[in-house]
Amino acid sequence: MDERTQRRYALKAEMFKALAHPMRIYLLDKLKERPWCVCELAAEAGIDKSVASKHLSQLKAAGLVDDEKRGTLVVYRLVAPCVLDMAACAEGTILENRRKKLDVVQAL
Amino acid sequence: MDERTQRRYALKAEMFKALAHPMRIYLLDKLKERPWCVCELAAEAGIDKSVASKHLSQLKAAGLVDDEKRGTLVVYRLVAPCVLDMAACAEGTILENRRKKLDVVQAL
DNA sequence: CCTCTTGTTTCTAATTTTGGAAACATTGCA
DNA sequence: TGCAATGTTTCCAAAATTAGAAACAAGAGG
Structure with missing residues:
Protein backbone atom coordinates (compact mmCIF):
# COMPACT_ATOMS: atom_id res chain seq x y z
CA MET A 1 0.00 0.00 0.00
CA ASP A 2 1.50 3.33 -1.04
CA GLU A 3 1.83 6.26 1.30
CA ARG A 4 -0.97 8.27 -0.28
CA THR A 5 -3.44 5.43 0.12
CA GLN A 6 -2.32 4.97 3.69
CA ARG A 7 -3.06 8.61 4.40
CA ARG A 8 -6.54 8.23 2.94
CA TYR A 9 -7.34 5.37 5.30
CA ALA A 10 -5.91 7.33 8.21
CA LEU A 11 -8.09 10.28 7.23
CA LYS A 12 -11.25 8.18 7.23
CA ALA A 13 -10.28 6.63 10.54
CA GLU A 14 -9.83 10.10 12.03
CA MET A 15 -13.42 10.95 11.27
CA PHE A 16 -14.77 7.76 12.77
CA PRO A 35 -26.49 25.98 17.70
CA TRP A 36 -25.44 25.76 21.37
CA CYS A 37 -22.74 27.46 23.40
CA VAL A 38 -20.30 25.34 25.39
CA CYS A 39 -21.78 26.15 28.79
CA GLU A 40 -25.28 25.18 27.66
CA LEU A 41 -24.10 21.87 26.24
CA ALA A 42 -22.04 21.09 29.31
CA ALA A 43 -25.01 21.76 31.59
CA GLU A 44 -27.38 19.78 29.36
CA ALA A 45 -25.00 16.82 29.27
CA GLY A 46 -24.10 17.11 32.94
CA ILE A 47 -20.35 17.26 32.35
CA ASP A 48 -17.56 19.68 33.16
CA LYS A 49 -17.15 22.54 30.71
CA SER A 50 -13.53 21.57 30.08
CA VAL A 51 -14.63 18.10 29.07
CA ALA A 52 -17.33 19.51 26.81
CA SER A 53 -14.83 21.90 25.28
CA LYS A 54 -12.41 19.11 24.52
CA HIS A 55 -15.08 16.93 22.92
CA LEU A 56 -16.29 19.81 20.80
CA SER A 57 -12.72 20.56 19.83
CA GLN A 58 -12.33 17.02 18.54
CA LEU A 59 -15.54 17.29 16.54
CA LEU A 78 -23.33 21.37 13.00
CA VAL A 79 -21.76 21.51 9.56
CA ALA A 80 -21.38 17.94 8.29
CA PRO A 81 -24.48 16.97 6.35
CA CYS A 82 -24.19 13.20 6.32
CA VAL A 83 -22.99 12.59 9.87
CA LEU A 84 -26.42 12.10 11.36
CA ASP A 85 -27.42 9.71 8.61
CA MET A 86 -24.26 7.83 9.47
CA ALA A 87 -25.24 7.63 13.11
CA ALA A 88 -28.71 6.42 12.18
CA CYS A 89 -27.21 3.86 9.81
CA ALA A 90 -24.89 2.71 12.58
CA GLU A 91 -27.72 2.07 14.98
CA GLY A 92 -29.88 0.46 12.31
CA THR A 93 -27.12 -1.87 11.21
CA ILE A 94 -26.28 -3.02 14.70
CA LEU A 95 -29.89 -3.63 15.72
CA GLU A 96 -30.61 -5.44 12.46
CA ASN A 97 -27.63 -7.74 12.86
CA ARG A 98 -28.49 -8.45 16.47
CA ARG A 99 -31.99 -9.45 15.44
CA LYS A 100 -30.58 -11.75 12.76
CA LYS A 101 -28.32 -13.45 15.28
CA LEU A 102 -31.25 -13.91 17.63
CA ASP A 103 -33.25 -15.47 14.78
CA VAL A 104 -30.39 -17.89 14.11
CA VAL A 105 -30.23 -18.85 17.76
CA GLN A 106 -33.98 -19.42 17.90
CA ALA A 107 -33.86 -21.51 14.72
CA LEU A 108 -31.41 -23.98 16.27
CA MET B 1 -30.68 11.55 30.02
CA ASP B 2 -32.35 8.25 30.91
CA GLU B 3 -30.51 4.95 30.93
CA ARG B 4 -32.10 3.67 27.76
CA THR B 5 -31.06 6.73 25.80
CA GLN B 6 -27.58 6.43 27.22
CA ARG B 7 -27.37 2.84 25.96
CA ARG B 8 -28.43 3.97 22.50
CA TYR B 9 -25.59 6.47 22.33
CA ALA B 10 -23.17 3.86 23.62
CA LEU B 11 -24.39 1.47 20.93
CA LYS B 12 -23.78 3.97 18.16
CA ALA B 13 -20.36 4.78 19.57
CA GLU B 14 -19.46 1.08 19.57
CA MET B 15 -20.01 0.92 15.85
CA PHE B 16 -17.91 3.98 15.14
CA PRO B 35 -14.64 -12.67 0.76
CA TRP B 36 -11.11 -13.20 2.05
CA CYS B 37 -9.58 -15.62 4.54
CA VAL B 38 -7.53 -14.27 7.43
CA CYS B 39 -4.17 -15.35 6.04
CA GLU B 40 -4.83 -13.64 2.71
CA LEU B 41 -5.85 -10.39 4.36
CA ALA B 42 -2.89 -10.48 6.72
CA ALA B 43 -0.48 -11.01 3.82
CA GLU B 44 -2.18 -8.32 1.71
CA ALA B 45 -2.05 -5.83 4.57
CA GLY B 46 1.45 -6.83 5.66
CA ILE B 47 0.51 -7.50 9.25
CA ASP B 48 0.69 -10.47 11.60
CA LYS B 49 -2.19 -12.93 11.34
CA SER B 50 -2.97 -12.51 15.03
CA VAL B 51 -3.37 -8.77 14.51
CA ALA B 52 -5.58 -9.33 11.48
CA SER B 53 -7.64 -11.84 13.42
CA LYS B 54 -8.19 -9.39 16.23
CA HIS B 55 -9.21 -6.57 13.91
CA LEU B 56 -11.64 -8.85 12.08
CA SER B 57 -13.02 -10.01 15.40
CA GLN B 58 -13.81 -6.40 16.30
CA LEU B 59 -15.54 -5.83 12.99
CA LEU B 78 -18.92 -7.96 4.38
CA VAL B 79 -22.46 -7.81 5.69
CA ALA B 80 -23.22 -4.18 6.60
CA PRO B 81 -24.74 -2.42 3.61
CA CYS B 82 -24.24 1.20 4.53
CA VAL B 83 -20.76 1.04 6.02
CA LEU B 84 -18.90 1.80 2.85
CA ASP B 85 -21.18 4.70 2.04
CA MET B 86 -20.37 5.97 5.49
CA ALA B 87 -16.67 5.71 4.82
CA ALA B 88 -17.08 7.54 1.53
CA CYS B 89 -19.18 10.20 3.24
CA ALA B 90 -16.51 10.53 5.89
CA GLU B 91 -13.78 11.18 3.38
CA GLY B 92 -15.93 13.51 1.31
CA THR B 93 -16.96 15.54 4.31
CA ILE B 94 -13.43 15.95 5.58
CA LEU B 95 -11.96 16.90 2.23
CA GLU B 96 -14.80 19.32 1.57
CA ASN B 97 -14.38 21.05 4.89
CA ARG B 98 -10.63 21.24 4.45
CA ARG B 99 -11.12 22.89 1.10
CA LYS B 100 -13.53 25.38 2.66
CA LYS B 101 -11.02 26.27 5.33
CA LEU B 102 -8.35 26.75 2.71
CA ASP B 103 -10.68 29.06 0.79
CA VAL B 104 -11.26 31.06 3.94
CA VAL B 105 -7.55 31.34 4.54
CA GLN B 106 -6.93 32.45 0.97
CA ALA B 107 -9.74 34.99 1.19
CA LEU B 108 -8.11 36.76 4.13
C1' DC C 1 -8.81 48.92 36.71
C1' DC C 2 -11.24 45.15 38.82
C1' DT C 3 -14.19 41.35 38.70
C1' DC C 4 -17.19 38.00 36.82
C1' DT C 5 -18.38 34.80 33.17
C1' DT C 6 -17.05 31.76 29.62
C1' DG C 7 -13.74 28.64 27.27
C1' DT C 8 -9.38 26.65 26.48
C1' DT C 9 -5.15 24.58 27.87
C1' DT C 10 -2.23 22.00 30.90
C1' DC C 11 -1.27 18.44 34.06
C1' DT C 12 -2.09 14.00 36.21
C1' DA C 13 -3.84 9.45 36.98
C1' DA C 14 -6.77 5.84 35.34
C1' DT C 15 -8.44 3.30 31.60
C1' DT C 16 -8.38 1.49 27.03
C1' DT C 17 -6.31 0.17 22.78
C1' DT C 18 -2.77 -1.74 20.13
C1' DG C 19 0.94 -4.82 18.10
C1' DG C 20 3.96 -8.61 18.49
C1' DA C 21 5.41 -13.00 20.35
C1' DA C 22 4.17 -17.21 22.07
C1' DA C 23 0.99 -20.72 23.35
C1' DC C 24 -2.90 -23.15 22.02
C1' DA C 25 -6.80 -25.28 19.13
C1' DT C 26 -8.51 -27.16 14.87
C1' DT C 27 -8.41 -29.11 10.43
C1' DG C 28 -6.39 -31.52 6.44
C1' DC C 29 -3.27 -34.73 4.77
C1' DA C 30 0.54 -38.01 4.32
C1' DT D 1 -0.55 -41.11 14.29
C1' DG D 2 2.42 -37.32 13.15
C1' DC D 3 2.95 -33.04 10.87
C1' DA D 4 1.97 -28.78 8.52
C1' DA D 5 -1.17 -24.90 7.85
C1' DT D 6 -4.50 -21.71 9.65
C1' DG D 7 -6.73 -18.91 13.36
C1' DT D 8 -7.58 -17.60 17.97
C1' DT D 9 -6.29 -16.49 22.53
C1' DT D 10 -3.17 -14.93 26.01
C1' DC D 11 0.45 -12.20 27.79
C1' DC D 12 3.03 -8.07 27.92
C1' DA D 13 4.79 -3.41 27.06
C1' DA D 14 3.94 0.78 24.55
C1' DA D 15 0.81 4.23 23.02
C1' DA D 16 -3.48 6.66 23.01
C1' DT D 17 -7.73 8.29 25.23
C1' DT D 18 -10.30 10.15 28.87
C1' DA D 19 -12.09 12.86 33.01
C1' DG D 20 -11.31 16.10 36.41
C1' DA D 21 -8.83 19.83 38.69
C1' DA D 22 -6.35 23.81 38.23
C1' DA D 23 -4.18 27.40 35.71
C1' DC D 24 -4.75 30.47 32.14
C1' DA D 25 -6.88 33.69 28.41
C1' DA D 26 -10.38 36.84 26.64
C1' DG D 27 -14.23 39.63 26.76
C1' DA D 28 -18.25 42.20 29.27
C1' DG D 29 -19.66 45.42 32.51
C1' DG D 30 -19.38 48.13 36.60
Missing part, protein backbone atom coordinates in the same frame (compact mmCIF):
# COMPACT_ATOMS: atom_id res chain seq x y z
CA LYS A 17 -12.53 8.29 15.81
CA ALA A 18 -14.24 11.62 16.34
CA LEU A 19 -17.57 9.80 16.43
CA ALA A 20 -16.35 6.94 18.59
CA HIS A 21 -17.60 8.30 21.90
CA PRO A 22 -21.16 8.35 23.27
CA MET A 23 -20.84 11.90 24.53
CA ARG A 24 -19.69 13.25 21.19
CA ILE A 25 -22.62 11.62 19.42
CA TYR A 26 -24.91 13.11 22.05
CA LEU A 27 -23.42 16.54 21.46
CA LEU A 28 -23.88 16.20 17.71
CA ASP A 29 -27.49 15.22 18.34
CA LYS A 30 -28.03 18.39 20.35
CA LEU A 31 -26.33 20.51 17.71
CA LYS A 32 -28.74 19.05 15.19
CA GLU A 33 -31.56 20.94 16.90
CA ARG A 34 -29.83 24.32 16.92
CA LYS A 60 -14.31 20.56 15.07
CA ALA A 61 -10.95 19.07 14.14
CA ALA A 62 -12.79 16.34 12.26
CA GLY A 63 -14.75 18.99 10.39
CA LEU A 64 -18.10 17.94 11.84
CA VAL A 65 -18.90 21.17 13.65
CA ASP A 66 -17.80 24.79 13.53
CA ASP A 67 -17.68 27.49 16.17
CA GLU A 68 -18.19 31.23 16.37
CA LYS A 69 -17.32 33.63 19.17
CA ARG A 70 -20.14 35.86 20.46
CA GLY A 71 -18.87 37.96 23.28
CA THR A 72 -17.71 35.60 25.98
CA LEU A 73 -19.69 32.75 24.47
CA VAL A 74 -18.49 30.27 21.89
CA VAL A 75 -21.37 28.93 19.83
CA TYR A 76 -20.98 25.61 18.07
CA ARG A 77 -23.07 24.51 15.11
CA LYS B 17 -15.22 2.63 17.42
CA ALA B 18 -15.04 -0.47 15.24
CA LEU B 19 -14.40 1.82 12.27
CA ALA B 20 -11.95 4.07 14.09
CA HIS B 21 -8.76 2.42 12.86
CA PRO B 22 -7.09 2.72 9.43
CA MET B 23 -6.38 -0.99 9.22
CA ARG B 24 -9.97 -1.94 9.89
CA ILE B 25 -11.21 0.39 7.18
CA TYR B 26 -8.64 -1.10 4.84
CA LEU B 27 -9.85 -4.61 5.69
CA LEU B 28 -13.46 -3.59 5.03
CA ASP B 29 -12.36 -2.15 1.71
CA LYS B 30 -10.80 -5.46 0.75
CA LEU B 31 -13.87 -7.39 1.87
CA LYS B 32 -15.93 -5.16 -0.39
CA GLU B 33 -14.25 -6.81 -3.40
CA ARG B 34 -14.87 -10.39 -2.28
CA LYS B 60 -17.57 -8.98 13.53
CA ALA B 61 -18.56 -7.92 17.04
CA ALA B 62 -19.85 -4.67 15.57
CA GLY B 63 -21.90 -6.66 13.04
CA LEU B 64 -20.01 -5.29 10.06
CA VAL B 65 -18.62 -8.60 8.81
CA ASP B 66 -19.38 -12.28 9.23
CA ASP B 67 -17.16 -15.34 9.04
CA GLU B 68 -17.45 -18.94 7.87
CA LYS B 69 -15.11 -21.88 8.44
CA ARG B 70 -13.91 -23.75 5.36
CA GLY B 71 -11.50 -26.46 6.37
CA THR B 72 -8.61 -24.75 8.12
CA LEU B 73 -9.54 -21.42 6.61
CA VAL B 74 -11.85 -18.83 8.09
CA VAL B 75 -13.44 -16.72 5.38
CA TYR B 76 -14.73 -13.26 6.25
CA ARG B 77 -17.30 -11.38 4.22
Whole structure:
Protein backbone atom coordinates (compact mmCIF):
# COMPACT_ATOMS: atom_id res chain seq x y z
CA MET A 1 0.00 0.00 0.00
CA ASP A 2 1.50 3.33 -1.04
CA GLU A 3 1.83 6.26 1.30
CA ARG A 4 -0.97 8.27 -0.28
CA THR A 5 -3.44 5.43 0.12
CA GLN A 6 -2.32 4.97 3.69
CA ARG A 7 -3.06 8.61 4.40
CA ARG A 8 -6.54 8.23 2.94
CA TYR A 9 -7.34 5.37 5.30
CA ALA A 10 -5.91 7.33 8.21
CA LEU A 11 -8.09 10.28 7.23
CA LYS A 12 -11.25 8.18 7.23
CA ALA A 13 -10.28 6.63 10.54
CA GLU A 14 -9.83 10.10 12.03
CA MET A 15 -13.42 10.95 11.27
CA PHE A 16 -14.77 7.76 12.77
CA LYS A 17 -12.53 8.29 15.81
CA ALA A 18 -14.24 11.62 16.34
CA LEU A 19 -17.57 9.80 16.43
CA ALA A 20 -16.35 6.94 18.59
CA HIS A 21 -17.60 8.30 21.90
CA PRO A 22 -21.16 8.35 23.27
CA MET A 23 -20.84 11.90 24.53
CA ARG A 24 -19.69 13.25 21.19
CA ILE A 25 -22.62 11.62 19.42
CA TYR A 26 -24.91 13.11 22.05
CA LEU A 27 -23.42 16.54 21.46
CA LEU A 28 -23.88 16.20 17.71
CA ASP A 29 -27.49 15.22 18.34
CA LYS A 30 -28.03 18.39 20.35
CA LEU A 31 -26.33 20.51 17.71
CA LYS A 32 -28.74 19.05 15.19
CA GLU A 33 -31.56 20.94 16.90
CA ARG A 34 -29.83 24.32 16.92
CA PRO A 35 -26.49 25.98 17.70
CA TRP A 36 -25.44 25.76 21.37
CA CYS A 37 -22.74 27.46 23.40
CA VAL A 38 -20.30 25.34 25.39
CA CYS A 39 -21.78 26.15 28.79
CA GLU A 40 -25.28 25.18 27.66
CA LEU A 41 -24.10 21.87 26.24
CA ALA A 42 -22.04 21.09 29.31
CA ALA A 43 -25.01 21.76 31.59
CA GLU A 44 -27.38 19.78 29.36
CA ALA A 45 -25.00 16.82 29.27
CA GLY A 46 -24.10 17.11 32.94
CA ILE A 47 -20.35 17.26 32.35
CA ASP A 48 -17.56 19.68 33.16
CA LYS A 49 -17.15 22.54 30.71
CA SER A 50 -13.53 21.57 30.08
CA VAL A 51 -14.63 18.10 29.07
CA ALA A 52 -17.33 19.51 26.81
CA SER A 53 -14.83 21.90 25.28
CA LYS A 54 -12.41 19.11 24.52
CA HIS A 55 -15.08 16.93 22.92
CA LEU A 56 -16.29 19.81 20.80
CA SER A 57 -12.72 20.56 19.83
CA GLN A 58 -12.33 17.02 18.54
CA LEU A 59 -15.54 17.29 16.54
CA LYS A 60 -14.31 20.56 15.07
CA ALA A 61 -10.95 19.07 14.14
CA ALA A 62 -12.79 16.34 12.26
CA GLY A 63 -14.75 18.99 10.39
CA LEU A 64 -18.10 17.94 11.84
CA VAL A 65 -18.90 21.17 13.65
CA ASP A 66 -17.80 24.79 13.53
CA ASP A 67 -17.68 27.49 16.17
CA GLU A 68 -18.19 31.23 16.37
CA LYS A 69 -17.32 33.63 19.17
CA ARG A 70 -20.14 35.86 20.46
CA GLY A 71 -18.87 37.96 23.28
CA THR A 72 -17.71 35.60 25.98
CA LEU A 73 -19.69 32.75 24.47
CA VAL A 74 -18.49 30.27 21.89
CA VAL A 75 -21.37 28.93 19.83
CA TYR A 76 -20.98 25.61 18.07
CA ARG A 77 -23.07 24.51 15.11
CA LEU A 78 -23.33 21.37 13.00
CA VAL A 79 -21.76 21.51 9.56
CA ALA A 80 -21.38 17.94 8.29
CA PRO A 81 -24.48 16.97 6.35
CA CYS A 82 -24.19 13.20 6.32
CA VAL A 83 -22.99 12.59 9.87
CA LEU A 84 -26.42 12.10 11.36
CA ASP A 85 -27.42 9.71 8.61
CA MET A 86 -24.26 7.83 9.47
CA ALA A 87 -25.24 7.63 13.11
CA ALA A 88 -28.71 6.42 12.18
CA CYS A 89 -27.21 3.86 9.81
CA ALA A 90 -24.89 2.71 12.58
CA GLU A 91 -27.72 2.07 14.98
CA GLY A 92 -29.88 0.46 12.31
CA THR A 93 -27.12 -1.87 11.21
CA ILE A 94 -26.28 -3.02 14.70
CA LEU A 95 -29.89 -3.63 15.72
CA GLU A 96 -30.61 -5.44 12.46
CA ASN A 97 -27.63 -7.74 12.86
CA ARG A 98 -28.49 -8.45 16.47
CA ARG A 99 -31.99 -9.45 15.44
CA LYS A 100 -30.58 -11.75 12.76
CA LYS A 101 -28.32 -13.45 15.28
CA LEU A 102 -31.25 -13.91 17.63
CA ASP A 103 -33.25 -15.47 14.78
CA VAL A 104 -30.39 -17.89 14.11
CA VAL A 105 -30.23 -18.85 17.76
CA GLN A 106 -33.98 -19.42 17.90
CA ALA A 107 -33.86 -21.51 14.72
CA LEU A 108 -31.41 -23.98 16.27
CA MET B 1 -30.68 11.55 30.02
CA ASP B 2 -32.35 8.25 30.91
CA GLU B 3 -30.51 4.95 30.93
CA ARG B 4 -32.10 3.67 27.76
CA THR B 5 -31.06 6.73 25.80
CA GLN B 6 -27.58 6.43 27.22
CA ARG B 7 -27.37 2.84 25.96
CA ARG B 8 -28.43 3.97 22.50
CA TYR B 9 -25.59 6.47 22.33
CA ALA B 10 -23.17 3.86 23.62
CA LEU B 11 -24.39 1.47 20.93
CA LYS B 12 -23.78 3.97 18.16
CA ALA B 13 -20.36 4.78 19.57
CA GLU B 14 -19.46 1.08 19.57
CA MET B 15 -20.01 0.92 15.85
CA PHE B 16 -17.91 3.98 15.14
CA LYS B 17 -15.22 2.63 17.42
CA ALA B 18 -15.04 -0.47 15.24
CA LEU B 19 -14.40 1.82 12.27
CA ALA B 20 -11.95 4.07 14.09
CA HIS B 21 -8.76 2.42 12.86
CA PRO B 22 -7.09 2.72 9.43
CA MET B 23 -6.38 -0.99 9.22
CA ARG B 24 -9.97 -1.94 9.89
CA ILE B 25 -11.21 0.39 7.18
CA TYR B 26 -8.64 -1.10 4.84
CA LEU B 27 -9.85 -4.61 5.69
CA LEU B 28 -13.46 -3.59 5.03
CA ASP B 29 -12.36 -2.15 1.71
CA LYS B 30 -10.80 -5.46 0.75
CA LEU B 31 -13.87 -7.39 1.87
CA LYS B 32 -15.93 -5.16 -0.39
CA GLU B 33 -14.25 -6.81 -3.40
CA ARG B 34 -14.87 -10.39 -2.28
CA PRO B 35 -14.64 -12.67 0.76
CA TRP B 36 -11.11 -13.20 2.05
CA CYS B 37 -9.58 -15.62 4.54
CA VAL B 38 -7.53 -14.27 7.43
CA CYS B 39 -4.17 -15.35 6.04
CA GLU B 40 -4.83 -13.64 2.71
CA LEU B 41 -5.85 -10.39 4.36
CA ALA B 42 -2.89 -10.48 6.72
CA ALA B 43 -0.48 -11.01 3.82
CA GLU B 44 -2.18 -8.32 1.71
CA ALA B 45 -2.05 -5.83 4.57
CA GLY B 46 1.45 -6.83 5.66
CA ILE B 47 0.51 -7.50 9.25
CA ASP B 48 0.69 -10.47 11.60
CA LYS B 49 -2.19 -12.93 11.34
CA SER B 50 -2.97 -12.51 15.03
CA VAL B 51 -3.37 -8.77 14.51
CA ALA B 52 -5.58 -9.33 11.48
CA SER B 53 -7.64 -11.84 13.42
CA LYS B 54 -8.19 -9.39 16.23
CA HIS B 55 -9.21 -6.57 13.91
CA LEU B 56 -11.64 -8.85 12.08
CA SER B 57 -13.02 -10.01 15.40
CA GLN B 58 -13.81 -6.40 16.30
CA LEU B 59 -15.54 -5.83 12.99
CA LYS B 60 -17.57 -8.98 13.53
CA ALA B 61 -18.56 -7.92 17.04
CA ALA B 62 -19.85 -4.67 15.57
CA GLY B 63 -21.90 -6.66 13.04
CA LEU B 64 -20.01 -5.29 10.06
CA VAL B 65 -18.62 -8.60 8.81
CA ASP B 66 -19.38 -12.28 9.23
CA ASP B 67 -17.16 -15.34 9.04
CA GLU B 68 -17.45 -18.94 7.87
CA LYS B 69 -15.11 -21.88 8.44
CA ARG B 70 -13.91 -23.75 5.36
CA GLY B 71 -11.50 -26.46 6.37
CA THR B 72 -8.61 -24.75 8.12
CA LEU B 73 -9.54 -21.42 6.61
CA VAL B 74 -11.85 -18.83 8.09
CA VAL B 75 -13.44 -16.72 5.38
CA TYR B 76 -14.73 -13.26 6.25
CA ARG B 77 -17.30 -11.38 4.22
CA LEU B 78 -18.92 -7.96 4.38
CA VAL B 79 -22.46 -7.81 5.69
CA ALA B 80 -23.22 -4.18 6.60
CA PRO B 81 -24.74 -2.42 3.61
CA CYS B 82 -24.24 1.20 4.53
CA VAL B 83 -20.76 1.04 6.02
CA LEU B 84 -18.90 1.80 2.85
CA ASP B 85 -21.18 4.70 2.04
CA MET B 86 -20.37 5.97 5.49
CA ALA B 87 -16.67 5.71 4.82
CA ALA B 88 -17.08 7.54 1.53
CA CYS B 89 -19.18 10.20 3.24
CA ALA B 90 -16.51 10.53 5.89
CA GLU B 91 -13.78 11.18 3.38
CA GLY B 92 -15.93 13.51 1.31
CA THR B 93 -16.96 15.54 4.31
CA ILE B 94 -13.43 15.95 5.58
CA LEU B 95 -11.96 16.90 2.23
CA GLU B 96 -14.80 19.32 1.57
CA ASN B 97 -14.38 21.05 4.89
CA ARG B 98 -10.63 21.24 4.45
CA ARG B 99 -11.12 22.89 1.10
CA LYS B 100 -13.53 25.38 2.66
CA LYS B 101 -11.02 26.27 5.33
CA LEU B 102 -8.35 26.75 2.71
CA ASP B 103 -10.68 29.06 0.79
CA VAL B 104 -11.26 31.06 3.94
CA VAL B 105 -7.55 31.34 4.54
CA GLN B 106 -6.93 32.45 0.97
CA ALA B 107 -9.74 34.99 1.19
CA LEU B 108 -8.11 36.76 4.13
C1' DC C 1 -8.81 48.92 36.71
C1' DC C 2 -11.24 45.15 38.82
C1' DT C 3 -14.19 41.35 38.70
C1' DC C 4 -17.19 38.00 36.82
C1' DT C 5 -18.38 34.80 33.17
C1' DT C 6 -17.05 31.76 29.62
C1' DG C 7 -13.74 28.64 27.27
C1' DT C 8 -9.38 26.65 26.48
C1' DT C 9 -5.15 24.58 27.87
C1' DT C 10 -2.23 22.00 30.90
C1' DC C 11 -1.27 18.44 34.06
C1' DT C 12 -2.09 14.00 36.21
C1' DA C 13 -3.84 9.45 36.98
C1' DA C 14 -6.77 5.84 35.34
C1' DT C 15 -8.44 3.30 31.60
C1' DT C 16 -8.38 1.49 27.03
C1' DT C 17 -6.31 0.17 22.78
C1' DT C 18 -2.77 -1.74 20.13
C1' DG C 19 0.94 -4.82 18.10
C1' DG C 20 3.96 -8.61 18.49
C1' DA C 21 5.41 -13.00 20.35
C1' DA C 22 4.17 -17.21 22.07
C1' DA C 23 0.99 -20.72 23.35
C1' DC C 24 -2.90 -23.15 22.02
C1' DA C 25 -6.80 -25.28 19.13
C1' DT C 26 -8.51 -27.16 14.87
C1' DT C 27 -8.41 -29.11 10.43
C1' DG C 28 -6.39 -31.52 6.44
C1' DC C 29 -3.27 -34.73 4.77
C1' DA C 30 0.54 -38.01 4.32
C1' DT D 1 -0.55 -41.11 14.29
C1' DG D 2 2.42 -37.32 13.15
C1' DC D 3 2.95 -33.04 10.87
C1' DA D 4 1.97 -28.78 8.52
C1' DA D 5 -1.17 -24.90 7.85
C1' DT D 6 -4.50 -21.71 9.65
C1' DG D 7 -6.73 -18.91 13.36
C1' DT D 8 -7.58 -17.60 17.97
C1' DT D 9 -6.29 -16.49 22.53
C1' DT D 10 -3.17 -14.93 26.01
C1' DC D 11 0.45 -12.20 27.79
C1' DC D 12 3.03 -8.07 27.92
C1' DA D 13 4.79 -3.41 27.06
C1' DA D 14 3.94 0.78 24.55
C1' DA D 15 0.81 4.23 23.02
C1' DA D 16 -3.48 6.66 23.01
C1' DT D 17 -7.73 8.29 25.23
C1' DT D 18 -10.30 10.15 28.87
C1' DA D 19 -12.09 12.86 33.01
C1' DG D 20 -11.31 16.10 36.41
C1' DA D 21 -8.83 19.83 38.69
C1' DA D 22 -6.35 23.81 38.23
C1' DA D 23 -4.18 27.40 35.71
C1' DC D 24 -4.75 30.47 32.14
C1' DA D 25 -6.88 33.69 28.41
C1' DA D 26 -10.38 36.84 26.64
C1' DG D 27 -14.23 39.63 26.76
C1' DA D 28 -18.25 42.20 29.27
C1' DG D 29 -19.66 45.42 32.51
C1' DG D 30 -19.38 48.13 36.60
